[in-house]
Amino acid sequence: MALTINDTAPDFEANTTEGPIRFHEWLGDSWGVLFSHPKDFTPVCTTELGRMAALKPEFDKRGVKVIGLSVDPVDNHKKWSIDIAETQGTAPNYPMIGDTDLKISKLYGMLPADTAGTSDGRTPADNATVRAVFVIGPDKKIKLALIYPMSTGRNFDEILRTIDSLQLTARHKVATPVDWKQGDDVIILGSVSDEDAKKQYPDGWKAPRPYLRIVPQPR
Numbered sequence: 001m002a003l004t005i006n007d008t009a010p011d012f013e014a015n016t017t018e019g020p021i022r023f024h025e026w027l028g029d030s031w032g033v034l035f036s037h038p039k040d041f042t043p044v045c046t047t048e049l050g051r052m053a054a055l056k057p058e059f060d061k062r063g064v065k066v067i068g069l070s071v072d073p074v075d076n077h078k079k080w081s082i083d084i085a086e087t088q089g090t091a092p093n094y095p096m097i098g099d100t101d102l103k104i105s106k107l108y109g110m111l112p113a114d115t116a117g118t119s120d121g122r123t124p125a126d127n128a129t130v131r132a133v134f135v136i137g138p139d140k141k142i143k144l145a146l147i148y149p150m151s152t153g154r155n156f157d158e159i160l161r162t163i164d165s166l167q168l169t170a171r172h173k174v175a176t177p178v179d180w181k182q183g184d185d186v187i188i189l190g191s192v193s194d195e196d197a198k199k200q201y202p203d204g205w206k207a208p209r210p211y212l213r214i215v216p217q218p219r
Contacts, residue, residue, distance in 0.1 A: 016095035038127030050088020074098035
């Protein structure tokens with residue numbers, strides 16, 4: 001069964017390029033990003049892993065732990081990281097999970113639960129659906145899930161933007177409008193009455209419609 005927003009992110013034990021982990025324990029009280037790959041030494045994924053490595057300080061700044069997954073063995077990941085460093089300018093600076101038994105891919109609904117065998121002999125096309133991004137909150141709940149085709153590289157700037165929104169809206173009773181970015185106006189949640197909103201926003205708000213109450217981003 002596919003995971004949806006507000007489901008608990010399944011816990012698991014795995015070998016990674018930085019040693020064995022238990023996922024929930026590794027996350028601790030942090031936000032997390034788990035992003036997956038169908039095979040090592042694939043071209044689009046090579047560019048993505050390098051980009052994530054270059055952006056990792058931005059994730060660190062937001063208190064977000066990053067972990068990658070590919071169905072191939074950890075030893076392959078380490079060899080792949082050399083290619084990534086040489087072609088993208090930055091090697092992965094976060095752990096990469098080896099999911100050779102496909103257990104985690106199946107646990108997260110990226111492969112059918114009845115998929116047989118191991119990663120050995122499987123092609124990128126066999127694993128095409130193992131190209132997901134899961135953003136997980138400190139409560140271990142899935143806050144965002146995205147699935148990409150193999151032919152389209154992921155936009156990690158957009159993932160950062162959505163994390164900014166998720167973290168802001170987790171702290172304040174607001175939502176972010178279309179194309180929102182840090183510093184832009186936000187929308188007061190419909191569940192907040194005008195009376196309660198006045199306590200939070202004594203200077204009032206713009207309201208082109210009664211249900212659309214716009215205020216500056218809370219700090």
